[in-house]
Structures are given as C-alpha cells and as structure tokens.
Amino acid sequence: MTRVLFIGQTPETVDFSDPALPPGFDAEKIRAGIAIGMSKLRERGWQADECMISPDDAGRATLEKQLASTNYDxxxxxxxxxxxxxxxxMFEIVVNLVHKAAPGAAIAFNTRPEDTAEAAARWVRG
Known part of the structure; x- marks a missing residue:
C-alpha cells in the first residue's frame, strides 16, 4: 500500500500577522483544509499520516520520530x-530531515492543504 506523510506547521503556532501569508487565513481554515487534503489521500486508497510540527526544536523532534516510525513513498x-x-x-531543517530519514521517499509540495493528494500523485502511482 502506498504510504504518504503530510508535514505542516501546527496552525496555532502560525504568525497570521505575517504579510507573506494570504489574507484571511486562520488556524480553523488551515485545519479544515488539511482535513480535506487527508481525506483525498485516503480516497486514493493510500495510507495517509499527518505530522503537524511547531517551528522549533520540539517540532524537529516530532518530525524525526514520525519519519523513524515507518517508510514513506x-x-x-x-x-x-x-x-x-x-x-x-525551519523549511530547510524539514527538507534535510526528510532527505536523511526517508531517502527512498519522493518529496512533494502542495499549494494549499486541499491539494495535498494531487501533490503526492505527481510522484507516486497506485
């Protein structure tokens, strides 16, 4: 079975005042989008895991533990x-952790939480 991991920043730790973020975003909207994205992954018949991390050493440790727990496609x-x-x-830390801990996994990027399945589908078949 194809196994996909979605990594995101814990919505409650996001600085929504940052002008680089789209206006109107809040934690509730992000969580709703993630739920849709995870559902779409499962609709494809894939095992989908979610790893929400804080932008600090604790988040890094959480991601390391998740990546060590299984092999991802x-x-x-x-x-x-x-x-x-x-x-x-933090983005560089995440990419390097994935590269090191899951060397056989493709790395994909979504454009919004809802298109996570489409991002994964570019790299996995099944």
Missing part, C-alpha cells in the same frame, strides 16, 4: 512550512 511538505520568508530555516 512520498512526503508532502505544506505551504505553511515554506512560504513565509522568516520560516526558511
């Missing part, structure tokens, strides 16, 4: 991890 890194410029270092 694809890891989708959410837009909230890479869009705000002040989050660049």
């Amino acid at each position: 694809c890891v989708v890194i959410g837009g909230g991890m890479r869009l705000p410029p002040k989050g660049l270092v």
Whole structure:
C-alpha cells in the first residue's frame, strides 16, 4: 500500500500577522483544509499520516520520530512550512530531515492543504 506523510506547521503556532501569508487565513481554515487534503489521500486508497510540527526544536523532534516510525513513498511538505520568508530555516531543517530519514521517499509540495493528494500523485502511482 502506498504510504504518504503530510508535514505542516501546527496552525496555532502560525504568525497570521505575517504579510507573506494570504489574507484571511486562520488556524480553523488551515485545519479544515488539511482535513480535506487527508481525506483525498485516503480516497486514493493510500495510507495517509499527518505530522503537524511547531517551528522549533520540539517540532524537529516530532518530525524525526514520525519519519523513524515507518517508510514513506512520498512526503508532502505544506505551504505553511515554506512560504513565509522568516520560516526558511525551519523549511530547510524539514527538507534535510526528510532527505536523511526517508531517502527512498519522493518529496512533494502542495499549494494549499486541499491539494495535498494531487501533490503526492505527481510522484507516486497506485
């Protein structure tokens, strides 16, 4: 069975005042979008895991633990991890952790939480 991991920033830790973020975003809207994205992954018959992390060492540890728990065919890194410029270092940490801990997994990027399945589908078949 195809196994996909979605990595995103815990919505409650997002600085919604950052002008780099789309206006009108809030934690509730992000969580709703993630739920849709995860549902679409499962509709494809894939095992879908979600790993929401804080932008700090605790988030890094959470991701390391998740990546060590199983082998993934694809890891989708959410837009909230890479869009705000002040989050660049955390984004680099995430990409490097995935590269090291899941070397056989494709890495994909969504444009919004709802298109996570489409991002994964570019790299996995099944």
